[in-house]
Amino acid sequence: MRLTLRVWRQPAPNAEGRLVTYTADDVTPDMSFLEMLDVVNEGLTEKGESPIAFDHDCREGICGSCGMMINGVAHGPMKATTTCQLHMRSFKDGDTLTIEPWRAAAFPVIRDLCVDRSAFDRIIQAGGYVSVATGNAPDGNTLPVAKGDAEAAMDAAACIGCGACVAACPNGSASLFTAAKLSHLSHLPQGQPERYRRALMMVAQMDEESFGNCTWFGECQEACPKDVSIDEIARMNRDFWMASLFERDEKVSTGTG
Amino acid sequence: MALFWASTVGKKLVMAVTGLLMAGFLVTHMTANLLAYLGPDEINAYSRFLHTTPEVLWPARLVLLASVVLHAVSAYQLSRTSARARSEDYAVHRLQVATIASRTIRWFSVLLALFIVIHLLHFTSGTLLPGFLEGNPYANIVTGFQTQRGMAVFYLAMMVVVGLHVYHGAWSSIRTLGLSRPKAHPLVRPIATIVAIALWLGFSAVPVGVLTGAIRPAGDTTYTAHAR
Numbered sequence A: 001m002r003l004t005l006r007v008w009r010q011p012a013p014n015a016e017g018r019l020v021t022y023t024a025d026d027v028t029p030d031m032s033f034l035e036m037l038d039v040v041n042e043g044l045t046e047k048g049e050s051p052i053a054f055d056h057d058c059r060e061g062i063c064g065s066c067g068m069m070i071n072g073v074a075h076g077p078m079k080a081t082t083t084c085q086l087h088m089r090s091f092k093d094g095d096t097l098t099i100e101p102w103r104a105a106a107f108p109v110i111r112d113l114c115v116d117r118s119a120f121d122r123i124i125q126a127g128g129y130v131s132v133a134t135g136n137a138p139d140g141n142t143l144p145v146a147k148g149d150a151e152a153a154m155d156a157a158a159c160i161g162c163g164a165c166v167a168a169c170p171n172g173s174a175s176l177f178t179a180a181k182l183s184h185l186s187h188l189p190q191g192q193p194e195r196y197r198r199a200l201m202m203v204a205q206m207d208e209e210s211f212g213n214c215t216w217f218g219e220c221q222e223a224c225p226k227d228v229s230i231d232e233i234a235r236m237n238r239d240f241w242m243a244s245l246f247e248r249d250e251k252v253s254t255g256t257g
Numbered sequence B: 001m002a003l004f005w006a007s008t009v010g011k012k013l014v015m016a017v018t019g020l021l022m023a024g025f026l027v028t029h030m031t032a033n034l035l036a037y038l039g040p041d042e043i044n045a046y047s048r049f050l051h052t053t054p055e056v057l058w059p060a061r062l063v064l065l066a067s068v069v070l071h072a073v074s075a076y077q078l079s080r081t082s083a084r085a086r087s088e089d090y091a092v093h094r095l096q097v098a099t100i101a102s103r104t105i106r107w108f109s110v111l112l113a114l115f116i117v118i119h120l121l122h123f124t125s126g127t128l129l130p131g132f133l134e135g136n137p138y139a140n141i142v143t144g145f146q147t148q149r150g151m152a153v154f155y156l157a158m159m160v161v162v163g164l165h166v167y168h169g170a171w172s173s174i175r176t177l178g179l180s181r182p183k184a185h186p187l188v189r190p191i192a193t194i195v196a197i198a199l200w201l202g203f204s205a206v207p208v209g210v211l212t213g214a215i216r217p218a219g220d221t222t223y224t225a226h227a228r
């Protein structure tokens, strides 16, 4: 296969960026998308040009490092698939692919296709944990969890924090991410004591990070490589208003803005 | 309360509650309008009831006014936040599931606000309706849509906008409040669909009725014979 790539090149965080056209020859259908970029990068290096920078780590769809807009769709055309797990058989010989970094005010470009997603880390830091007395691991089944709750928590916990939800959202909203990080704890007994405080703190941090507001376009759910559902957002909102209306003292102690 | 309002989720919840209140009003209003099909007495009696019962009319008006203001202010502020969050656009961005209703809701809501102003000047104050009769909405509806065809077309067009707004808004409100049962697909939204179509068709039925002659001037004998 031979493809034309239009790739966003930007040498540094505040530098001018632009789409640069490259030709990718000798692409085989069973290459992954990142392997295809590796080959292009090898060619660039041989010519003495700087390779296209992109984030990746596990290359098996579990770490959340990779991610780019491919022809206007986050992680490309294959549903529920990360960029590293996308294969070139999803494209045809002669296709032109426009490849851009995630775009959001909260995700500034570091270089080319790499963006700074530390806003997500700060949302987690604001409350995405449970406070427990550590020690030995508890005996199995000392804390029974119903099957349905375990499943629901796992569905939310599937979030790998790649940022595709923000990238795909016309509002640049991080609602799906934040909601998933709330839900995987709020479905479990261990997550109950701090449940409402957590909702207030994480939502406040989400607002602080200049993300936009959810208008239920549903694009995040469609883009999510882990199929996290927008129902998590409904759950986040419910926890938020329950917290605001009924857990006043907890609210004061958080000191969120 | 201040914290609640400062949060984007809090503002969204305000929009959801006020939106549902207004949708409730629209359903009532649409149903009352259909009384026009029963003849002048029914709808005029309903109007007289409202206008002679200030303890119902004024609280309702105040709640509606407060709802419109809160809904609009939140919408404006939230859409500014979102615009800032996505200040730089993609060279290519393909939306995959967003509906026409959700994509148009921001700009069409400006049209709705304009419609409400024109509508109040038309049928409530009568400013825009030559021959307006105080306390006789039946006559006003008939005169309005018979003599002002442009107005009838404007109303019919705006009812499509109302339907679209409610189709996205009602579903979104239920979601925002976290009240819905999980559905696999964002296009599955039975309640919002039914309410939106009912409002669109129900509201449109009145101008259509006048234009087709199903709703006639009160003195029309063919009509009176029919109504008794």
Ligand code: HEM
Residues within 6 Å of the ligand: B026, B029, B033, B047, B050, B061, B112, B116, B119, B120, B123, B124, B137, B140, B141, B155, B159, B162, B203, B204, B206, B207
């Ligand atoms: C074809 C569609 C419609 C018709 C024929 C219609 C007709 C009327 C009439 C005759 C009145 C005056 C009632 C009276 O004075 O007793 C009225 C009042 C009103 N209508 Fe409509 N209407 C329509 C759609 C709408 C829509 C879509 C909205 C909102 C977006 C709306 C909002 C109002 C409001 C706020 C009032 C004033 C209520 C008050 O007195 O406080 N109407 N309408």
Ligand code: FES
Residues within 6 Å of the ligand: A055, A056, A057, A058, A059, A060, A061, A062, A063, A064, A065, A066, A067, A082, A083, A084, A085
């Ligand atoms: S590289 Fe780890 S998810 Fe793609």
